[in-house]
Amino acid sequence: xxxxxxxxxxxxxxxxxxxxxxxxxxxRTLEEAVKIGRxxxxxxxPPERDIAEFAAVSRVTVRKAIDDLVAEGILVRRHGSGxxxxxxxxxxxxRLSQLTSFTEDMARRGMTARSEWLHKGIHTPxxxxxxxxxLAAGTKVSRLSRLRIADDQPLAIEHASVSGExxxxxxxxxxxxxxxxxxRQVRPVRAVQRISAxxxxxxxxxxxxxxxxxxxxxxxxxxxLGSGRAVEFTRSLYRGDAxxxxxxxxxxxx
Amino acid sequence: xxxxxxxxxxxxxxxxxxxxxxxxxxxRTLEEAVKIGRxxxxxxxPPERDIAEFAAVSRVTVRKAIDDLVAEGILVRRHGSGxxxxxxxxxxxxRLSQLTSFTEDMARRGMTARSEWLHKGIHTPxxxxxxxxxLAAGTKVSRLSRLRIADDQPLAIEHASVSGExxxxxxxxxxxxxxxxxxRQVRPVRAVQRISAxxxxxxxxxxxxxxxxxxxxxxxxxxxLGSGRAVEFTRSLYRGDAxxxxxxxxxxxx
DNA sequence: TAGTGGTCTAGACCACCCG
DNA sequence: GGGTGGTCTAGACCACTAT
Numbered sequence: 001x002x003x004x005x006x007x008x009x010x011x012x013x014x015x016x017x018x019x020x021x022x023x024x025x026x027x028r029t030l031e032e033a034v035k036i037g038r039x040x041x042x043x044x045x046p047p048e049r050d051i052a053e054f055a056a057v058s059r060v061t062v063r064k065a066i067d068d069l070v071a072e073g074i075l076v077r078r079h080g081s082g083x084x085x086x087x088x089x090x091x092x093x094x095r096l097s098q099l100t101s102f103t104e105d106m107a108r109r110g111m112t113a114r115s116e117w118l119h120k121g122i123h124t125p126x127x128x129x130x131x132x133x134x135l136a137a138g139t140k141v142s143r144l145s146r147l148r149i150a151d152d153q154p155l156a157i158e159h160a161s162v163s164g165e166x167x168x169x170x171x172x173x174x175x176x177x178x179x180x181x182x183x184r185q186v187r188p189v190r191a192v193q194r195i196s197a198x199x200x201x202x203x204x205x206x207x208x209x210x211x212x213x214x215x216x217x218x219x220x221x222x223x224x225l226g227s228g229r230a231v232e233f234t235r236s237l238y239r240g241d242a243x244x245x246x247x248x249x250x251x252x253x254x
Numbered sequence: 255x256x257x258x259x260x261x262x263x264x265x266x267x268x269x270x271x272x273x274x275x276x277x278x279x280x281x282r283t284l285e286e287a288v289k290i291g292r293x294x295x296x297x298x299x300p301p302e303r304d305i306a307e308f309a310a311v312s313r314v315t316v317r318k319a320i321d322d323l324v325a326e327g328i329l330v331r332r333h334g335s336g337x338x339x340x341x342x343x344x345x346x347x348x349r350l351s352q353l354t355s356f357t358e359d360m361a362r363r364g365m366t367a368r369s370e371w372l373h374k375g376i377h378t379p380x381x382x383x384x385x386x387x388x389l390a391a392g393t394k395v396s397r398l399s400r401l402r403i404a405d406d407q408p409l410a411i412e413h414a415s416v417s418g419e420x421x422x423x424x425x426x427x428x429x430x431x432x433x434x435x436x437x438r439q440v441r442p443v444r445a446v447q448r449i450s451a452x453x454x455x456x457x458x459x460x461x462x463x464x465x466x467x468x469x470x471x472x473x474x475x476x477x478x479l480g481s482g483r484a485v486e487f488t489r490s491l492y493r494g495d496a497x498x499x500x501x502x503x504x505x506x507x508x
Numbered sequence: 509t510a511g512t513g514g515t516c517t518a519g520a521c522c523a524c525c526c527g
Numbered sequence: 528g529g530g531t532g533g534t535c536t537a538g539a540c541c542a543c544t545a546t
Contacts, residue, residue, distance in 0.1 A: 021514080021515060021516085022515075022516075023515080023516090024456075027456075047530075047531060047532085048531080048532070049530095049531085049532095057516080057517090058516060058517045058518065058519095059517095059518090059519095060314075060515095060516070060517070060518090061515080061516060061517085063532090063533090064515085064516095068456075068466055068467065071325065071453055071466065071467035072453050072454075072455055072466070072467060073452070073453055077532065077533090078524095078525085078531090078532080079523070079524050079525075079531080079532050079533070080523070080524035080525035080526080080530080080531055080532060080533095081524080081525055081526080081530095081531065081532080082525095082530090082531060082532080083531090083532075091450070093448075190502070190503065191502070191503045192500065192501070192502050192503075193500065193501045193502075193503060194347075194498050194499070194500050195449060195471070195498065195499040195500075195501065196345070196471065196494060196497065196498045196499070197451040197452075197469040197470055197471040197492075197494030197497075198327075198451075198469050198494055198495075199325055199326050199327055199453075199467070199468065199469045199494070200326075201326055202278075202281075202322075212322055212325065212326070213322065213325035213326060213453070213467055214453065215451040215452050215453045215469040215470065215494070216451055216469065217449070217450065217451040221503075238451075240450060240451030240452055240453070240469070241452075243450065243451075244448050244449065244450045245448070245449040245450070246446065246447065246448050246449075247446070247447045247449065247501060248444070248445070248446050248447075249444065249445045249446075249447060249475075275533080275534055275535085276534075276535075277534080277535090301511075301512060301513085302512080302513070303511095303512085303513095311535080311536090312535060312536045312537065312538095313536095313537090313538095314534095314535070314536070314537090315534080315535060315536085317513090317514090318534085318535095331513065331514090332512090332513080332543095332544085333512080333513050333514070333542070333543050333544075334511080334512055334513060334514095334542070334543030334544035334545075335511095335512065335513080335543080335544055335545075336511090336512060336513080336544095337512090337513075
């Protein structure tokens with residue numbers, strides 16, 4: 001084992017590893033070791049203290065190099081246990097051109113999907129909600145927040161707002177919001193989504209089990225009835241490492 | 255000024271700021287100060303050494319707190335100058351349901367778009383390229399990589415691969431790849447995109463002028479002719495803080 | 509030149525996991 | 528209990544920016 005260690009982390013290799021600060025050289029050395037398969041998926045790195053000793057740098061410098069690779073998703077730390085090369089999770093694919101519910105979608109691909117409710121309640125609408133859902137003064141809005149879990153892995157956080165007119169009591173929703181809306185004959189038929197990428201904040205990262213700053217897909221969706229009336233306004237945050245959206249495009253009339 | 259400093263960073267406030275390590279408390283304090291407008295967009299933070307002194311913690315701890323907020327995109331550091339509250343960049347919106355070229359798209363919204371070529375060349379196709387573009391053995395592929403810049407701000411990195419049959423000499427492409435393909439009557443009419451979020455690696459982050467680990471939208475696109483033949487395979491990486499994709503959905507036939 | 513962030517050290521102690 | 532990562536310190540020097 002000691003041979004392997006010094007082979008990867010020898011001070012000679014670091015000094016010859018191009019320009020830049022020590023932690024950058026060390027980061028590149030580690031990255032390279034993973035890329036060429038010298039360190040394989042699931043492998044444990046040597047303890048930080050050992051790396052520091054063999055590379056002749058301080059432990060703080062080792063941690064800084066590892067910090068960056070954790071932020072890039074290449075390594076994962078497990079407190080009290082060690083640091084490991086990330087095993088890529090198999091990505092869930094979501095068809096962007098179809099409006100489906102999470103529950104239905106996961107069932108269709110044979111995955112066990114469940115949710116943990118974070119919140120259900122009736123509220124006075126925020127200015128955003130009034131604008132987007134077209135609410136009159138004095139009306140209420142139902143808010144439903146949940147953690148989406150597929151095959152026991154947290155996948156997304158979802159905050160939905162529905163006009164109180166269409167869903168007066170959010171407590172009746174147990175699994176699929178869309179199924180409940182369908183029951184009430186107000187299932188949306190069209191939606192507009194806005195997709196962007198964002199670095200996760202502490203609270204969201206905690207719920208999804210990823211490090212602070214991990215990349216997430218942020219999706220805002222507004223769903224409409226056939227009449228053009230807005231029904232639902234949902235903000236979701238998907239784990240970037242676990243979700244793929246697939247969209248089909250056609251040539252655009254300008 | 256000193257009053258403001260101690261008002262925000264007093265040790266009392268930190269100790270009363272909930273549970274967790276010092277740098278987490280300090281991070282929350284800073285985050286709160288930004289959220290409630292105590293620190294406004296573009297404002298400079300006090301020097302790290304001053305914060306450390308007033309909060310009665312070491313400078314390393316201050317840096318760790320700031321590190322996290324930089325990773326979340328809330329603060330930006332400028333070497334030799336100071337640390338500042340981020341001014342949000344206005345996001346570019348891209349319609350997902352239409353297949354347009356970057357150049358055409360930016361022109362339509364009145365922005366000055368340009369590109370810097372990172373690479374143009376003819377290569378032996380990779381296994382991926384052979385599969386996706388349906389290349390026969392012995393054929394070549396044109397690769398074009400460029401940095402997309404809108405209003406003097408780097409926005410995306412794009413790596414395009416086109417079958418040599420359709421584009422034997424990539425040097426002829428100067429501005430719009432699609433315009434060139436149209437000239438050759440092989441402009442695609444349909445495409446499939448795969449969208450995910452990822453934390454940027456050093457090289458990409460450097461080109462786009464964002465910190466390592468910043469969130470990016472990763473988009474893989476395969477474009478097809480009317481005949482169903484694949485023309486182009488493009489991998490792009492967009493700055494997550496500067497790009498929004500908008501998609502319209504309709505109810506899906508299962 | 510003065511002030512700021514960037515890197516780095518050596519050492520300490522805490523918190524968690526596992527045999 | 529032994530080993531691992533997590534936090535924290537005090538101090539040093541370097542690199543960049545503004546004036």
